[in-house]
Amino acid sequence: MEKGVGEGHGGLNKYALGCSLVASMISIIFGYDTGVMSGAMIYVKDEFHIGNGKTEILAGILNLCALVGSLCAGRTSDAIGRRYTIVLAAVIFLLGSVLMGYGPNYGVLIAGRCTAGIGVGFALMIGPVYSAEVSSPSTRGFLTGLPELGISIGILLGYLSNFIFSGLPLKIGWRVMLGIPAIPSLFLAIGVLKMPESPRWLILQGRLGEATKIMYKVSNGAEEAEARLSDMKLIAGIDEKCKDDVVKIEKDSQGKGAWHELLIKPTPTVRWMLMAAVGIHFFEHATGIEAVILYSHKIVEGAGIEDKRKKILFTVGVGLTKFIFVVTATFLVDRVGRRKLLLTSVGGMVISLFGLGTFLTIVHQHPGERIIWALVLSIITTYAFVMSFNIGLGPITWVYSAEIFPMKLRAQGASIGVAVNRLMNATVSMTFLTISDTITIGGAFYMFAGISVIAWLFFFVFCPETKGKSLEEMEILFTPKSSSINKNNSK
Template identity: 55%
Template sequence: MADPIAEDKAISGQPKNTVIADFDPPQKPKRNKFAIACSILACMTSILLGYDIGVMSGANLFIQDDLKINDVQIQILTGTLNIYSLVGSGLAGRTSDWIGRRYTVVLSGAIFFVGAILMGVAPGYGFLMFGRFVAGIGVGYGLMISPVYTAEIAPTLSRGFLTSFPEVFVNIGILLGYVSNYAFSKLPAHLAWRFMLGIGALPAIILALGVLAMPESPRWLVMQGRLGDAKRVLDKTSASKEEAQLRLDDIKEAAGIAKELDDDVVPVTKKSHGEGVWKDLIVHPTPAVRHILIAALGIHFFEQASGIDSVVLYSPRIFQKAGIKSYDHKLLATVGVGFVKTIAILVATFFLDRFGRRKLLLSSVAGMIFSLACLGVGLTIIDNHKETVPWAIALCITMVLLNVAFFSIGLGPITWVYSSEIFPLKLRAQGVSMGVAVNRITSGVISMTFLSLYKAITIGGSFFLYAGIAALSWVFFYMLLPETRGRTLEDIEVLFGKYHRWKKANAVLKQTKQTKQGDGDENKSQVN
């Protein structure tokens, strides 16, 4: 017997199989594999920073032994790459507006390649410092451009997942650095550190060549008036043609281009190379932009000021202070740190779009406060006992692992996700570069002062200080950082400008969205 509903739909021009579809549960949106692949390639620039952080934790012991330098020189050598990266991150904002996001990623890998080679063949301390200067510029370029490119190419529902990849690859790089330390530790001191540092040239050159297969950022293409090219990229990186068109319309609106304008029909002459950005960002910012800037710079500052670089860069010395004397055991313990960090960040990538940035961030920082305070207690007890205290040693090792895990599951990835998605389109590249600059300055100060700090206030006191800074950061995040999950990049600015009253703006935005959706449904019903 014929199905009357199916016949009615067939008569009205609708396919018969829509009867089944009417009763099917809504399908979850699929992740775009091409967008994921592009994000992975772009974020691999972060391996360069991670590798340098990890490898220097062990290499500096060999360098100090081979070049006969003191602790102050080691601190400077270890931390100055973060300061040097300021040059790269400062240049990257303008460079990416001029030559595009993709070629800026290529430039990052090429510069680090040269720096790694120079460090590997360095005959002395001065030449080694020059090699780190060149490598630092490459790191700065990569840190700024990878989250910007990923945020601009990622679909809204996958943006948190994809823009957390830079931190994923930082952790993978740290783990590779630790493994490199262990692998080359059997060589003579004068060869060991050169192999450890020089081998970093391999991922840099692979990255620079691989990125050429990526498309350009659709938002950068729109800023250059290349709407047709932007539409083709969005078609490839969106779940459907309809989503691609909606994303293009939002980007055109943010760039001040009429929605009906099509590059394939009418030539677009509106191009942007970053003119007037500093005026809008610093000199005369709107209340929303000022709030965004405070939030972005604040999260970058607190990410590093809470002492994660001290834990990672000097973990062999922390384990030594905790009572682990064997060099092999110290290096194996640091490999464990890298492994835990990597596992935690991989878990975080799947939580960012499920639980949101805010909940994960606050939970992460609370865990860091606890682990830093307990680490301070354990190290203080060991410091004040001449005999071995096994339970305090176990507490210190456990708290180091917990600290890097809590950091990597929240504060680490969210810093880059959040700061790359909150800036308006025109201000994004330069705004993110300012955040990276604050990040690198703070990281440099922390890593270049740790040895002197713990000699001044004890190693336990140092971690009590970091715990206090982490507690301040929790209050800052709770008050000033609204949730951005599920918002388009063009929609997020509405949440800012109210500071601690951002929840009211969020409620208004939800109501506006519901009204628009209701109007759209009403129009559809009238048409039907």
């Protein structure tokens, strides 16, 4: 048999890496859209004279619309393929960016933000799923974590854009900030067409010949490629010895009826997978990261800093911290494991959130006084929270939820998780200012600290280690009788 492009002696497959990097570009654009709004909204408020209510809508509408996009993305990616779903996401981003960059009034700005949000829903679901499906078990955590790394890069670029363009005239600056993503969206939509399709999706379509060629490119040698193909054939109901280029696949194996299997009559194994995926997506945002990403300028304001440029500079620091620790987590996830990083991450979040709540409360209780030590500690604990989140919970959410579902349920199972993720993101971003006004900004972070304690307990009980397991082995891992967690709990 001829050597495939991806043949080697183990380690990271360069072809699979290239595919995952291109797929992750859509996440950079999404991250930029998220980060840039943190600074842009300061200037939007000045031009359109909007209050906290409309500001919260502007911040959160992207995620409400992303919920719709994510629910559509699972079915779309099963119907037209993973690759064309990425193209669709890029085109939707392009339209949204043009509308936001034009933005003659608040209504058009919201329409653009909502359009971009639909693209976000598609991007968040499809990037990790595609990366998971082209990667080997030994490097899946790294490759599936690249979309989260892309988000971090995008957020940092958004913050830098705020700082760079903040010196422009009011009516131009924020429009340039919000309109720039139209350019990379166009190039991405064209570039993605050169990527291969996911071999797992091709097998579900009965296109065995194409899937085999791609599998040899993304695997480290013929032995690994044949083993991965054998597992996928078994799941799809294809004879292991079949070498036909095209085979007929039962509709039930093509993702048809996935909603019924996931939500109406799930097996105990699928129910556990869905609970783990929904739980990890719920807690990713219920613990407050979006409050820091979008409203970091309000945190430093609460700590006593009023200068706009200094507020934006602080957000750049937040973005840089996020980027550094996501990179670190990306390299650790396949070595340390998902579960250890997750529990360590959330433990750090609990401590830093309690600290941040305490120091912001001290500042709040001394109005008119400049308590330097409390201000400095507020900034340090904010960065500590961002560090803790991004060393574990942030990137692992996307790795975990993209890898645990069976092949025919993966796209739509992941889309449910993303929908919950966007719902919680929208909830936090659209209520944080109101909650802060009601129970103080320090009280809001005490609330997030309490939720983080519950999150740690949930992950400890319901999230088994998936490091090194093939995608086809996940059903065994999540079967209650065979789970190590279940055995430990029964002792």
